[in-house]
Amino acid sequence: MDIYRVNHQQLLKGIRCNFQRYLYKQIQWDDRLIGIFGSQGVGKTTLLLQRIKLAFDDSDKALYLDLDSILFQREKMVNVAMQFYKEGGTHLFLDSVHRYSDWMSEARKLLDRCPDLHIVFATSSLLPVSKVMRGFKNQVSCHILGTMSFREYLSYECVLDLPPISLDDLLENHAEVARNVNDQIVVAPIFRNYLEHGEYPFYWDDPDAYPYRLQDRVRDTIEIDLPAIYPVGYQVLNEIKRLMMLVSGQIPNVSDIADLATQLKLEATDVKRYLDYLKDAVCLRFYQSNKSANHRYQKTYLGNTNLLMAFEEDVNDRVVLGETFFVDQLSNFATVELLGNNDFLVNDKYTFMVGDPLMDYERIKEVENAYAAIYGQPKSQNNKLPIWLLGLCY
CATH class of the missing domain: 3.40.50.300 (P-loop containing nucleotide triphosphate hydrolases)
Structure with a gap:
Protein backbone atom coordinates (compact mmCIF):
# COMPACT_ATOMS: atom_id res chain seq x y z
CA MET A 1 0.00 0.00 0.00
CA LEU A 145 -13.87 16.63 -21.27
CA GLY A 146 -13.10 18.43 -24.52
CA THR A 147 -10.10 20.49 -25.53
CA MET A 148 -9.63 23.96 -24.06
CA SER A 149 -12.02 26.56 -25.40
CA PHE A 150 -10.83 29.97 -26.55
CA ARG A 151 -12.33 31.41 -23.35
CA GLU A 152 -10.32 28.96 -21.24
CA TYR A 153 -7.17 29.77 -23.20
CA LEU A 154 -7.57 33.48 -22.43
CA SER A 155 -7.79 32.64 -18.74
CA TYR A 156 -4.98 30.07 -18.85
CA GLU A 157 -2.68 32.64 -20.48
CA CYS A 158 -3.74 35.27 -17.88
CA VAL A 159 -4.96 37.51 -20.71
CA LEU A 160 -8.63 37.90 -19.80
CA ASP A 161 -11.03 36.21 -17.39
CA LEU A 162 -14.54 35.82 -18.77
CA PRO A 163 -17.43 33.71 -17.50
CA PRO A 164 -18.85 31.21 -20.00
CA ILE A 165 -21.88 32.49 -21.88
CA SER A 166 -24.68 30.36 -23.30
CA LEU A 167 -25.05 30.25 -27.06
CA ASP A 168 -28.53 31.79 -26.85
CA ASP A 169 -27.28 34.72 -24.78
CA LEU A 170 -24.21 35.14 -26.97
CA LEU A 171 -26.21 35.39 -30.19
CA GLU A 172 -28.71 37.77 -28.63
CA ASN A 173 -25.94 40.09 -27.42
CA HIS A 174 -23.02 39.29 -29.74
CA ALA A 175 -22.28 42.92 -30.65
CA GLU A 176 -21.99 43.93 -27.01
CA VAL A 177 -19.90 40.88 -26.08
CA ALA A 178 -17.50 41.48 -28.98
CA ARG A 179 -17.18 45.16 -28.09
CA ASN A 180 -16.44 44.32 -24.45
CA VAL A 181 -13.64 41.92 -25.40
CA ASN A 182 -12.18 44.23 -28.06
CA ASP A 183 -12.07 47.09 -25.55
CA GLN A 184 -9.75 45.02 -23.33
CA ILE A 185 -7.48 43.07 -25.69
CA VAL A 186 -6.30 42.88 -29.30
CA VAL A 187 -7.91 39.60 -30.26
CA ALA A 188 -6.40 38.73 -33.66
CA PRO A 189 -2.84 37.66 -32.65
CA ILE A 190 -4.10 35.89 -29.52
CA PHE A 191 -6.69 33.98 -31.52
CA ARG A 192 -4.08 32.94 -34.07
CA ASN A 193 -1.90 31.62 -31.23
CA TYR A 194 -4.86 29.69 -29.89
CA LEU A 195 -5.50 28.08 -33.26
CA GLU A 196 -1.86 26.97 -33.34
CA HIS A 197 -1.27 25.82 -29.77
CA GLY A 198 -4.11 26.74 -27.42
CA GLU A 199 -6.23 23.60 -27.24
CA TYR A 200 -4.05 21.44 -24.99
CA PRO A 201 -2.69 22.61 -21.60
CA PHE A 202 0.68 20.87 -22.05
CA TYR A 203 1.90 23.36 -24.69
CA TRP A 204 4.11 25.28 -22.26
CA ASP A 205 5.94 22.11 -21.17
CA ASP A 206 7.98 22.34 -24.39
CA PRO A 207 6.63 24.82 -26.98
CA ASP A 208 9.10 23.85 -29.71
CA ALA A 209 8.14 20.18 -29.47
CA TYR A 210 4.39 20.81 -29.31
CA PRO A 211 3.52 19.74 -32.90
CA TYR A 212 5.52 16.54 -32.51
CA ARG A 213 3.87 15.79 -29.18
CA LEU A 214 0.46 16.17 -30.81
CA GLN A 215 1.49 13.73 -33.52
CA ASP A 216 2.65 11.36 -30.78
CA ARG A 217 -0.70 11.69 -29.01
CA VAL A 218 -2.51 10.55 -32.14
CA ARG A 219 -0.06 7.67 -32.59
CA ASP A 220 -0.45 6.58 -28.95
CA THR A 221 -4.22 6.78 -29.22
CA ILE A 222 -4.10 4.36 -32.14
CA GLU A 223 -1.30 2.08 -30.91
CA ILE A 224 -2.12 1.96 -27.17
CA ASP A 225 -5.66 3.09 -26.37
CA LEU A 226 -7.42 1.48 -29.32
CA PRO A 227 -6.15 -2.10 -28.78
CA ALA A 228 -6.89 -1.75 -25.06
CA ILE A 229 -10.58 -1.37 -25.93
CA TYR A 230 -11.06 -3.22 -29.23
CA PRO A 231 -9.51 -6.50 -30.48
CA VAL A 232 -7.24 -5.08 -33.18
CA GLY A 233 -3.86 -6.42 -34.24
CA TYR A 234 -0.62 -4.85 -35.39
CA GLN A 235 -1.53 -4.90 -39.08
CA VAL A 236 -4.85 -3.19 -38.43
CA LEU A 237 -3.14 -0.47 -36.38
CA ASN A 238 -0.81 0.27 -39.29
CA GLU A 239 -3.78 0.41 -41.66
CA ILE A 240 -5.52 2.90 -39.38
CA LYS A 241 -2.42 5.10 -39.25
CA ARG A 242 -2.16 5.02 -43.04
CA LEU A 243 -5.83 5.98 -43.29
CA MET A 244 -5.34 8.82 -40.82
CA MET A 245 -2.52 10.29 -42.87
CA LEU A 246 -4.37 9.84 -46.16
CA VAL A 247 -7.48 11.59 -44.85
CA SER A 248 -5.56 14.40 -43.16
CA GLY A 249 -4.00 15.29 -46.50
CA GLN A 250 -7.42 15.66 -48.17
CA ILE A 251 -9.18 17.84 -45.57
CA PRO A 252 -11.96 18.99 -45.86
CA ASN A 253 -13.16 17.32 -49.09
CA VAL A 254 -12.11 13.74 -48.52
CA SER A 255 -12.66 10.92 -51.00
CA ASP A 256 -15.61 8.64 -50.36
CA ILE A 257 -15.13 5.37 -48.52
CA ALA A 258 -14.91 3.29 -51.69
CA ASP A 259 -12.14 5.51 -53.08
CA LEU A 260 -10.26 5.48 -49.78
CA ALA A 261 -10.49 1.69 -49.73
CA THR A 262 -9.13 1.49 -53.27
CA GLN A 263 -6.23 3.81 -52.48
CA LEU A 264 -5.31 1.81 -49.38
CA LYS A 265 -6.12 -1.59 -50.92
CA LEU A 266 -8.56 -2.37 -48.11
CA GLU A 267 -12.17 -3.48 -47.86
CA ALA A 268 -14.69 -0.63 -47.66
CA THR A 269 -16.23 -2.15 -44.52
CA ASP A 270 -12.83 -2.03 -42.81
CA VAL A 271 -12.28 1.59 -43.84
CA LYS A 272 -15.69 2.52 -42.42
CA ARG A 273 -14.84 0.82 -39.13
CA TYR A 274 -11.44 2.52 -38.95
CA LEU A 275 -13.02 5.91 -39.60
CA ASP A 276 -15.43 5.29 -36.73
CA TYR A 277 -12.46 4.58 -34.45
CA LEU A 278 -10.77 7.84 -35.48
CA LYS A 279 -14.02 9.73 -34.95
CA ASP A 280 -14.47 8.30 -31.44
CA ALA A 281 -10.87 9.24 -30.66
CA VAL A 282 -11.67 12.82 -31.81
CA CYS A 283 -8.82 12.63 -34.31
CA LEU A 284 -11.31 13.28 -37.11
CA ARG A 285 -14.78 14.79 -37.41
CA PHE A 286 -17.24 13.85 -40.17
CA TYR A 287 -20.29 15.77 -41.35
CA GLN A 288 -22.68 14.46 -43.97
CA SER A 289 -25.70 16.38 -45.22
CA ASN A 290 -28.98 14.65 -46.00
CA LYS A 291 -28.46 15.36 -49.68
CA SER A 292 -25.08 13.64 -49.95
CA ALA A 293 -24.52 10.05 -51.02
CA ASN A 294 -24.87 7.28 -48.45
CA HIS A 295 -21.16 6.53 -48.22
CA ARG A 296 -19.61 9.95 -48.60
CA TYR A 297 -18.68 12.30 -45.79
CA GLN A 298 -19.35 15.66 -47.37
CA LYS A 299 -17.03 17.51 -44.99
CA THR A 300 -14.20 16.01 -42.95
CA TYR A 301 -12.03 17.85 -40.43
CA LEU A 302 -9.21 17.04 -38.09
CA GLY A 303 -10.28 17.06 -34.44
CA ASN A 304 -9.22 20.66 -33.86
CA THR A 305 -7.06 23.40 -35.35
CA ASN A 306 -3.99 22.43 -33.31
CA LEU A 307 -4.06 18.96 -34.86
CA LEU A 308 -4.64 20.52 -38.27
CA MET A 309 -1.50 22.62 -37.96
CA ALA A 310 0.50 19.74 -36.49
CA PHE A 311 -0.27 17.49 -39.46
CA GLU A 312 -0.36 20.01 -42.29
CA GLU A 313 2.29 22.68 -42.92
CA ASP A 314 1.40 26.30 -43.70
CA VAL A 315 -2.36 26.13 -43.16
CA ASN A 316 -3.55 29.53 -44.36
CA ASP A 317 -7.03 28.71 -45.66
CA ARG A 318 -9.16 30.79 -43.32
CA VAL A 319 -12.34 28.95 -44.27
CA VAL A 320 -10.87 25.55 -43.35
CA LEU A 321 -9.40 26.96 -40.14
CA GLY A 322 -12.68 28.66 -39.32
CA GLU A 323 -14.81 25.60 -39.99
CA THR A 324 -12.47 23.36 -37.98
CA PHE A 325 -12.62 25.80 -35.06
CA PHE A 326 -16.40 26.09 -35.40
CA VAL A 327 -17.20 22.37 -35.28
CA ASP A 328 -14.63 21.75 -32.53
CA GLN A 329 -15.95 24.43 -30.19
CA LEU A 330 -19.66 23.89 -30.75
CA SER A 331 -19.51 20.10 -30.61
CA ASN A 332 -18.56 20.41 -26.93
CA PHE A 333 -21.93 21.87 -25.95
CA ALA A 334 -24.32 21.72 -28.92
CA THR A 335 -25.50 19.53 -31.78
CA VAL A 336 -23.97 20.39 -35.16
CA GLU A 337 -25.34 19.22 -38.52
CA LEU A 338 -24.19 19.94 -42.05
CA LEU A 339 -26.81 21.28 -44.45
CA GLY A 340 -26.93 20.60 -48.17
CA ASN A 341 -25.54 24.06 -49.00
CA ASN A 342 -22.54 23.53 -46.64
CA ASP A 343 -23.99 25.74 -43.91
CA PHE A 344 -24.28 24.33 -40.39
CA LEU A 345 -27.42 23.83 -38.31
CA VAL A 346 -26.82 24.14 -34.56
CA ASN A 347 -29.25 22.80 -31.96
CA ASP A 348 -31.90 22.46 -34.70
CA LYS A 349 -32.37 26.22 -34.43
CA TYR A 350 -29.48 28.36 -35.64
CA THR A 351 -28.01 28.36 -39.15
CA PHE A 352 -24.35 29.34 -39.51
CA MET A 353 -22.42 30.20 -42.62
CA VAL A 354 -18.70 29.99 -41.83
CA GLY A 355 -16.20 31.91 -43.93
CA ASP A 356 -13.82 34.84 -44.30
CA PRO A 357 -14.46 38.59 -44.87
CA LEU A 358 -14.28 38.23 -48.67
CA MET A 359 -17.25 35.87 -48.97
CA ASP A 360 -20.75 36.97 -49.95
CA TYR A 361 -23.22 36.51 -47.10
CA GLU A 362 -26.28 38.05 -48.77
CA ARG A 363 -28.20 34.76 -48.95
CA ILE A 364 -28.56 34.63 -45.15
CA LYS A 365 -29.13 38.35 -44.63
CA GLU A 366 -32.89 38.06 -44.12
CA VAL A 367 -33.03 34.47 -42.85
CA GLU A 368 -34.35 34.05 -39.31
CA ASN A 369 -31.78 32.76 -36.78
CA ALA A 370 -29.05 32.76 -39.43
CA TYR A 371 -25.55 34.07 -38.72
CA ALA A 372 -22.23 34.43 -40.48
CA ALA A 373 -19.27 33.29 -38.35
CA ILE A 374 -16.31 35.02 -39.95
CA TYR A 375 -12.61 34.35 -39.40
CA GLY A 376 -10.89 37.70 -39.83
CA GLN A 377 -13.76 39.98 -38.83
CA PRO A 378 -12.87 41.98 -35.69
CA LYS A 379 -16.34 43.05 -34.57
CA SER A 380 -20.01 42.15 -34.89
CA GLN A 381 -22.32 43.78 -37.39
CA ASN A 382 -25.96 42.80 -37.92
CA ASN A 383 -25.92 39.00 -38.21
CA LYS A 384 -22.18 38.82 -38.89
CA LEU A 385 -19.93 38.01 -35.96
CA PRO A 386 -16.24 37.26 -35.46
CA ILE A 387 -15.88 33.51 -35.22
CA TRP A 388 -13.80 33.67 -32.04
CA LEU A 389 -16.94 34.69 -30.14
CA LEU A 390 -18.13 31.09 -30.43
CA GLY A 391 -15.16 30.05 -28.31
CA LEU A 392 -16.57 31.82 -25.24
CA CYS A 393 -19.41 29.39 -24.50
CA TYR A 394 -17.64 26.86 -22.25
Whole structure:
Protein backbone atom coordinates (compact mmCIF):
# COMPACT_ATOMS: atom_id res chain seq x y z
CA MET A 1 0.00 0.00 0.00
CA ASP A 2 2.86 2.37 0.78
CA ILE A 3 4.15 2.48 -2.79
CA TYR A 4 0.75 3.61 -4.10
CA ARG A 5 0.56 6.31 -1.43
CA VAL A 6 4.07 7.53 -2.32
CA ASN A 7 3.14 7.73 -6.02
CA HIS A 8 -0.02 9.62 -5.07
CA GLN A 9 1.89 12.18 -2.98
CA GLN A 10 4.61 12.70 -5.59
CA LEU A 11 2.05 13.44 -8.30
CA LEU A 12 0.21 15.95 -6.11
CA LYS A 13 3.40 17.95 -5.57
CA GLY A 14 3.46 19.01 -9.21
CA ILE A 15 -0.20 20.01 -9.43
CA ARG A 16 -1.23 23.67 -9.53
CA CYS A 17 -4.83 24.69 -8.95
CA ASN A 18 -4.83 28.31 -10.11
CA PHE A 19 -6.59 27.23 -13.30
CA GLN A 20 -9.26 24.55 -13.63
CA ARG A 21 -10.98 23.26 -16.73
CA TYR A 22 -14.63 24.16 -17.32
CA LEU A 23 -15.76 20.64 -16.37
CA TYR A 24 -14.48 20.94 -12.81
CA LYS A 25 -17.38 23.20 -11.80
CA GLN A 26 -19.97 21.17 -13.71
CA ILE A 27 -19.30 17.84 -12.00
CA GLN A 28 -21.40 16.96 -8.96
CA TRP A 29 -18.51 15.62 -6.93
CA ASP A 30 -20.81 14.12 -4.29
CA ASP A 31 -22.04 11.52 -6.79
CA ARG A 32 -20.84 8.08 -5.80
CA LEU A 33 -19.57 7.00 -9.23
CA ILE A 34 -18.25 9.55 -11.74
CA GLY A 35 -16.71 8.90 -15.15
CA ILE A 36 -14.62 11.40 -17.12
CA PHE A 37 -14.11 10.61 -20.81
CA GLY A 38 -11.76 12.45 -23.16
CA SER A 39 -9.11 12.21 -25.85
CA GLN A 40 -5.41 12.07 -25.03
CA GLY A 41 -3.90 15.24 -23.59
CA VAL A 42 -7.06 17.20 -22.74
CA GLY A 43 -6.32 17.19 -19.00
CA LYS A 44 -8.20 14.26 -17.44
CA THR A 45 -5.35 13.30 -15.10
CA THR A 46 -4.84 16.90 -14.00
CA LEU A 47 -8.56 17.20 -13.29
CA LEU A 48 -8.47 14.15 -11.00
CA LEU A 49 -5.39 15.37 -9.15
CA GLN A 50 -6.75 18.90 -8.77
CA ARG A 51 -9.89 17.49 -7.20
CA ILE A 52 -7.80 15.53 -4.72
CA LYS A 53 -5.64 18.52 -3.87
CA LEU A 54 -8.52 20.97 -3.48
CA ALA A 55 -10.90 18.66 -1.61
CA PHE A 56 -8.53 16.44 0.39
CA ASP A 57 -5.03 17.97 0.27
CA ASP A 58 -2.76 15.66 2.34
CA SER A 59 -5.61 13.63 3.81
CA ASP A 60 -5.46 9.84 3.61
CA LYS A 61 -9.15 9.82 2.68
CA ALA A 62 -8.32 9.97 -1.06
CA LEU A 63 -6.08 7.83 -3.26
CA TYR A 64 -5.06 8.20 -6.91
CA LEU A 65 -4.30 5.01 -8.84
CA ASP A 66 -3.06 4.88 -12.43
CA LEU A 67 -4.38 1.56 -13.71
CA ASP A 68 -1.84 1.61 -16.53
CA SER A 69 0.93 1.24 -13.94
CA ILE A 70 3.05 -1.89 -14.18
CA LEU A 71 2.37 -2.40 -10.47
CA PHE A 72 -1.03 -3.80 -11.39
CA GLN A 73 0.63 -6.69 -13.15
CA ARG A 74 1.54 -7.86 -9.65
CA GLU A 75 -1.72 -7.34 -7.77
CA LYS A 76 -5.31 -6.53 -8.56
CA MET A 77 -6.72 -3.05 -8.28
CA VAL A 78 -9.63 -4.34 -6.19
CA ASN A 79 -7.24 -5.66 -3.52
CA VAL A 80 -5.37 -2.35 -3.30
CA ALA A 81 -8.65 -0.46 -3.10
CA MET A 82 -10.06 -2.76 -0.42
CA GLN A 83 -6.97 -2.21 1.73
CA PHE A 84 -7.31 1.55 1.19
CA TYR A 85 -10.95 1.36 2.33
CA LYS A 86 -10.11 -0.72 5.40
CA GLU A 87 -7.59 1.95 6.42
CA GLY A 88 -10.30 4.62 6.34
CA GLY A 89 -10.19 5.75 2.71
CA THR A 90 -13.39 7.13 1.20
CA HIS A 91 -12.57 8.50 -2.27
CA LEU A 92 -10.80 6.51 -4.97
CA PHE A 93 -9.57 8.15 -8.17
CA LEU A 94 -8.81 5.69 -10.98
CA ASP A 95 -6.96 6.83 -14.10
CA SER A 96 -6.58 5.13 -17.52
CA VAL A 97 -9.15 2.50 -16.58
CA HIS A 98 -9.50 1.33 -20.19
CA ARG A 99 -5.97 -0.08 -19.99
CA TYR A 100 -6.94 -2.44 -17.16
CA SER A 101 -9.07 -5.27 -18.50
CA ASP A 102 -11.22 -6.07 -15.44
CA TRP A 103 -11.68 -2.55 -14.13
CA MET A 104 -15.46 -2.48 -14.47
CA SER A 105 -16.15 -5.75 -12.67
CA GLU A 106 -13.70 -4.85 -9.91
CA ALA A 107 -15.25 -1.40 -9.52
CA ARG A 108 -18.69 -3.00 -9.16
CA LYS A 109 -17.34 -5.26 -6.40
CA LEU A 110 -15.94 -2.24 -4.58
CA LEU A 111 -19.24 -0.38 -4.76
CA ASP A 112 -21.09 -3.44 -3.44
CA ARG A 113 -18.68 -4.21 -0.60
CA CYS A 114 -17.71 -0.68 0.45
CA PRO A 115 -20.88 1.36 1.11
CA ASP A 116 -19.01 4.58 1.96
CA LEU A 117 -16.62 4.49 -1.00
CA HIS A 118 -16.80 7.04 -3.83
CA ILE A 119 -15.08 6.38 -7.17
CA VAL A 120 -14.03 8.82 -9.89
CA PHE A 121 -12.50 7.29 -13.01
CA ALA A 122 -10.95 8.72 -16.17
CA THR A 123 -10.82 6.98 -19.52
CA SER A 124 -10.35 7.41 -23.25
CA SER A 125 -13.07 8.85 -25.46
CA LEU A 126 -12.70 5.62 -27.45
CA LEU A 127 -14.52 3.74 -24.69
CA PRO A 128 -18.26 4.00 -25.47
CA VAL A 129 -20.18 5.84 -22.76
CA SER A 130 -23.16 3.58 -23.48
CA LYS A 131 -21.10 0.49 -22.64
CA VAL A 132 -20.06 1.98 -19.30
CA MET A 133 -23.63 3.04 -18.52
CA ARG A 134 -24.85 -0.51 -19.17
CA GLY A 135 -22.01 -1.99 -17.15
CA PHE A 136 -23.00 0.03 -14.09
CA LYS A 137 -26.77 -0.22 -14.73
CA ASN A 138 -26.95 3.54 -15.32
CA GLN A 139 -25.69 4.22 -11.79
CA VAL A 140 -22.82 6.38 -13.04
CA SER A 141 -22.51 10.07 -13.82
CA CYS A 142 -20.60 10.42 -17.12
CA HIS A 143 -18.88 13.57 -18.38
CA ILE A 144 -16.88 14.32 -21.53
CA LEU A 145 -13.87 16.63 -21.27
CA GLY A 146 -13.10 18.43 -24.52
CA THR A 147 -10.10 20.49 -25.53
CA MET A 148 -9.63 23.96 -24.06
CA SER A 149 -12.02 26.56 -25.40
CA PHE A 150 -10.83 29.97 -26.55
CA ARG A 151 -12.33 31.41 -23.35
CA GLU A 152 -10.32 28.96 -21.24
CA TYR A 153 -7.17 29.77 -23.20
CA LEU A 154 -7.57 33.48 -22.43
CA SER A 155 -7.79 32.64 -18.74
CA TYR A 156 -4.98 30.07 -18.85
CA GLU A 157 -2.68 32.64 -20.48
CA CYS A 158 -3.74 35.27 -17.88
CA VAL A 159 -4.96 37.51 -20.71
CA LEU A 160 -8.63 37.90 -19.80
CA ASP A 161 -11.03 36.21 -17.39
CA LEU A 162 -14.54 35.82 -18.77
CA PRO A 163 -17.43 33.71 -17.50
CA PRO A 164 -18.85 31.21 -20.00
CA ILE A 165 -21.88 32.49 -21.88
CA SER A 166 -24.68 30.36 -23.30
CA LEU A 167 -25.05 30.25 -27.06
CA ASP A 168 -28.53 31.79 -26.85
CA ASP A 169 -27.28 34.72 -24.78
CA LEU A 170 -24.21 35.14 -26.97
CA LEU A 171 -26.21 35.39 -30.19
CA GLU A 172 -28.71 37.77 -28.63
CA ASN A 173 -25.94 40.09 -27.42
CA HIS A 174 -23.02 39.29 -29.74
CA ALA A 175 -22.28 42.92 -30.65
CA GLU A 176 -21.99 43.93 -27.01
CA VAL A 177 -19.90 40.88 -26.08
CA ALA A 178 -17.50 41.48 -28.98
CA ARG A 179 -17.18 45.16 -28.09
CA ASN A 180 -16.44 44.32 -24.45
CA VAL A 181 -13.64 41.92 -25.40
CA ASN A 182 -12.18 44.23 -28.06
CA ASP A 183 -12.07 47.09 -25.55
CA GLN A 184 -9.75 45.02 -23.33
CA ILE A 185 -7.48 43.07 -25.69
CA VAL A 186 -6.30 42.88 -29.30
CA VAL A 187 -7.91 39.60 -30.26
CA ALA A 188 -6.40 38.73 -33.66
CA PRO A 189 -2.84 37.66 -32.65
CA ILE A 190 -4.10 35.89 -29.52
CA PHE A 191 -6.69 33.98 -31.52
CA ARG A 192 -4.08 32.94 -34.07
CA ASN A 193 -1.90 31.62 -31.23
CA TYR A 194 -4.86 29.69 -29.89
CA LEU A 195 -5.50 28.08 -33.26
CA GLU A 196 -1.86 26.97 -33.34
CA HIS A 197 -1.27 25.82 -29.77
CA GLY A 198 -4.11 26.74 -27.42
CA GLU A 199 -6.23 23.60 -27.24
CA TYR A 200 -4.05 21.44 -24.99
CA PRO A 201 -2.69 22.61 -21.60
CA PHE A 202 0.68 20.87 -22.05
CA TYR A 203 1.90 23.36 -24.69
CA TRP A 204 4.11 25.28 -22.26
CA ASP A 205 5.94 22.11 -21.17
CA ASP A 206 7.98 22.34 -24.39
CA PRO A 207 6.63 24.82 -26.98
CA ASP A 208 9.10 23.85 -29.71
CA ALA A 209 8.14 20.18 -29.47
CA TYR A 210 4.39 20.81 -29.31
CA PRO A 211 3.52 19.74 -32.90
CA TYR A 212 5.52 16.54 -32.51
CA ARG A 213 3.87 15.79 -29.18
CA LEU A 214 0.46 16.17 -30.81
CA GLN A 215 1.49 13.73 -33.52
CA ASP A 216 2.65 11.36 -30.78
CA ARG A 217 -0.70 11.69 -29.01
CA VAL A 218 -2.51 10.55 -32.14
CA ARG A 219 -0.06 7.67 -32.59
CA ASP A 220 -0.45 6.58 -28.95
CA THR A 221 -4.22 6.78 -29.22
CA ILE A 222 -4.10 4.36 -32.14
CA GLU A 223 -1.30 2.08 -30.91
CA ILE A 224 -2.12 1.96 -27.17
CA ASP A 225 -5.66 3.09 -26.37
CA LEU A 226 -7.42 1.48 -29.32
CA PRO A 227 -6.15 -2.10 -28.78
CA ALA A 228 -6.89 -1.75 -25.06
CA ILE A 229 -10.58 -1.37 -25.93
CA TYR A 230 -11.06 -3.22 -29.23
CA PRO A 231 -9.51 -6.50 -30.48
CA VAL A 232 -7.24 -5.08 -33.18
CA GLY A 233 -3.86 -6.42 -34.24
CA TYR A 234 -0.62 -4.85 -35.39
CA GLN A 235 -1.53 -4.90 -39.08
CA VAL A 236 -4.85 -3.19 -38.43
CA LEU A 237 -3.14 -0.47 -36.38
CA ASN A 238 -0.81 0.27 -39.29
CA GLU A 239 -3.78 0.41 -41.66
CA ILE A 240 -5.52 2.90 -39.38
CA LYS A 241 -2.42 5.10 -39.25
CA ARG A 242 -2.16 5.02 -43.04
CA LEU A 243 -5.83 5.98 -43.29
CA MET A 244 -5.34 8.82 -40.82
CA MET A 245 -2.52 10.29 -42.87
CA LEU A 246 -4.37 9.84 -46.16
CA VAL A 247 -7.48 11.59 -44.85
CA SER A 248 -5.56 14.40 -43.16
CA GLY A 249 -4.00 15.29 -46.50
CA GLN A 250 -7.42 15.66 -48.17
CA ILE A 251 -9.18 17.84 -45.57
CA PRO A 252 -11.96 18.99 -45.86
CA ASN A 253 -13.16 17.32 -49.09
CA VAL A 254 -12.11 13.74 -48.52
CA SER A 255 -12.66 10.92 -51.00
CA ASP A 256 -15.61 8.64 -50.36
CA ILE A 257 -15.13 5.37 -48.52
CA ALA A 258 -14.91 3.29 -51.69
CA ASP A 259 -12.14 5.51 -53.08
CA LEU A 260 -10.26 5.48 -49.78
CA ALA A 261 -10.49 1.69 -49.73
CA THR A 262 -9.13 1.49 -53.27
CA GLN A 263 -6.23 3.81 -52.48
CA LEU A 264 -5.31 1.81 -49.38
CA LYS A 265 -6.12 -1.59 -50.92
CA LEU A 266 -8.56 -2.37 -48.11
CA GLU A 267 -12.17 -3.48 -47.86
CA ALA A 268 -14.69 -0.63 -47.66
CA THR A 269 -16.23 -2.15 -44.52
CA ASP A 270 -12.83 -2.03 -42.81
CA VAL A 271 -12.28 1.59 -43.84
CA LYS A 272 -15.69 2.52 -42.42
CA ARG A 273 -14.84 0.82 -39.13
CA TYR A 274 -11.44 2.52 -38.95
CA LEU A 275 -13.02 5.91 -39.60
CA ASP A 276 -15.43 5.29 -36.73
CA TYR A 277 -12.46 4.58 -34.45
CA LEU A 278 -10.77 7.84 -35.48
CA LYS A 279 -14.02 9.73 -34.95
CA ASP A 280 -14.47 8.30 -31.44
CA ALA A 281 -10.87 9.24 -30.66
CA VAL A 282 -11.67 12.82 -31.81
CA CYS A 283 -8.82 12.63 -34.31
CA LEU A 284 -11.31 13.28 -37.11
CA ARG A 285 -14.78 14.79 -37.41
CA PHE A 286 -17.24 13.85 -40.17
CA TYR A 287 -20.29 15.77 -41.35
CA GLN A 288 -22.68 14.46 -43.97
CA SER A 289 -25.70 16.38 -45.22
CA ASN A 290 -28.98 14.65 -46.00
CA LYS A 291 -28.46 15.36 -49.68
CA SER A 292 -25.08 13.64 -49.95
CA ALA A 293 -24.52 10.05 -51.02
CA ASN A 294 -24.87 7.28 -48.45
CA HIS A 295 -21.16 6.53 -48.22
CA ARG A 296 -19.61 9.95 -48.60
CA TYR A 297 -18.68 12.30 -45.79
CA GLN A 298 -19.35 15.66 -47.37
CA LYS A 299 -17.03 17.51 -44.99
CA THR A 300 -14.20 16.01 -42.95
CA TYR A 301 -12.03 17.85 -40.43
CA LEU A 302 -9.21 17.04 -38.09
CA GLY A 303 -10.28 17.06 -34.44
CA ASN A 304 -9.22 20.66 -33.86
CA THR A 305 -7.06 23.40 -35.35
CA ASN A 306 -3.99 22.43 -33.31
CA LEU A 307 -4.06 18.96 -34.86
CA LEU A 308 -4.64 20.52 -38.27
CA MET A 309 -1.50 22.62 -37.96
CA ALA A 310 0.50 19.74 -36.49
CA PHE A 311 -0.27 17.49 -39.46
CA GLU A 312 -0.36 20.01 -42.29
CA GLU A 313 2.29 22.68 -42.92
CA ASP A 314 1.40 26.30 -43.70
CA VAL A 315 -2.36 26.13 -43.16
CA ASN A 316 -3.55 29.53 -44.36
CA ASP A 317 -7.03 28.71 -45.66
CA ARG A 318 -9.16 30.79 -43.32
CA VAL A 319 -12.34 28.95 -44.27
CA VAL A 320 -10.87 25.55 -43.35
CA LEU A 321 -9.40 26.96 -40.14
CA GLY A 322 -12.68 28.66 -39.32
CA GLU A 323 -14.81 25.60 -39.99
CA THR A 324 -12.47 23.36 -37.98
CA PHE A 325 -12.62 25.80 -35.06
CA PHE A 326 -16.40 26.09 -35.40
CA VAL A 327 -17.20 22.37 -35.28
CA ASP A 328 -14.63 21.75 -32.53
CA GLN A 329 -15.95 24.43 -30.19
CA LEU A 330 -19.66 23.89 -30.75
CA SER A 331 -19.51 20.10 -30.61
CA ASN A 332 -18.56 20.41 -26.93
CA PHE A 333 -21.93 21.87 -25.95
CA ALA A 334 -24.32 21.72 -28.92
CA THR A 335 -25.50 19.53 -31.78
CA VAL A 336 -23.97 20.39 -35.16
CA GLU A 337 -25.34 19.22 -38.52
CA LEU A 338 -24.19 19.94 -42.05
CA LEU A 339 -26.81 21.28 -44.45
CA GLY A 340 -26.93 20.60 -48.17
CA ASN A 341 -25.54 24.06 -49.00
CA ASN A 342 -22.54 23.53 -46.64
CA ASP A 343 -23.99 25.74 -43.91
CA PHE A 344 -24.28 24.33 -40.39
CA LEU A 345 -27.42 23.83 -38.31
CA VAL A 346 -26.82 24.14 -34.56
CA ASN A 347 -29.25 22.80 -31.96
CA ASP A 348 -31.90 22.46 -34.70
CA LYS A 349 -32.37 26.22 -34.43
CA TYR A 350 -29.48 28.36 -35.64
CA THR A 351 -28.01 28.36 -39.15
CA PHE A 352 -24.35 29.34 -39.51
CA MET A 353 -22.42 30.20 -42.62
CA VAL A 354 -18.70 29.99 -41.83
CA GLY A 355 -16.20 31.91 -43.93
CA ASP A 356 -13.82 34.84 -44.30
CA PRO A 357 -14.46 38.59 -44.87
CA LEU A 358 -14.28 38.23 -48.67
CA MET A 359 -17.25 35.87 -48.97
CA ASP A 360 -20.75 36.97 -49.95
CA TYR A 361 -23.22 36.51 -47.10
CA GLU A 362 -26.28 38.05 -48.77
CA ARG A 363 -28.20 34.76 -48.95
CA ILE A 364 -28.56 34.63 -45.15
CA LYS A 365 -29.13 38.35 -44.63
CA GLU A 366 -32.89 38.06 -44.12
CA VAL A 367 -33.03 34.47 -42.85
CA GLU A 368 -34.35 34.05 -39.31
CA ASN A 369 -31.78 32.76 -36.78
CA ALA A 370 -29.05 32.76 -39.43
CA TYR A 371 -25.55 34.07 -38.72
CA ALA A 372 -22.23 34.43 -40.48
CA ALA A 373 -19.27 33.29 -38.35
CA ILE A 374 -16.31 35.02 -39.95
CA TYR A 375 -12.61 34.35 -39.40
CA GLY A 376 -10.89 37.70 -39.83
CA GLN A 377 -13.76 39.98 -38.83
CA PRO A 378 -12.87 41.98 -35.69
CA LYS A 379 -16.34 43.05 -34.57
CA SER A 380 -20.01 42.15 -34.89
CA GLN A 381 -22.32 43.78 -37.39
CA ASN A 382 -25.96 42.80 -37.92
CA ASN A 383 -25.92 39.00 -38.21
CA LYS A 384 -22.18 38.82 -38.89
CA LEU A 385 -19.93 38.01 -35.96
CA PRO A 386 -16.24 37.26 -35.46
CA ILE A 387 -15.88 33.51 -35.22
CA TRP A 388 -13.80 33.67 -32.04
CA LEU A 389 -16.94 34.69 -30.14
CA LEU A 390 -18.13 31.09 -30.43
CA GLY A 391 -15.16 30.05 -28.31
CA LEU A 392 -16.57 31.82 -25.24
CA CYS A 393 -19.41 29.39 -24.50
CA TYR A 394 -17.64 26.86 -22.25
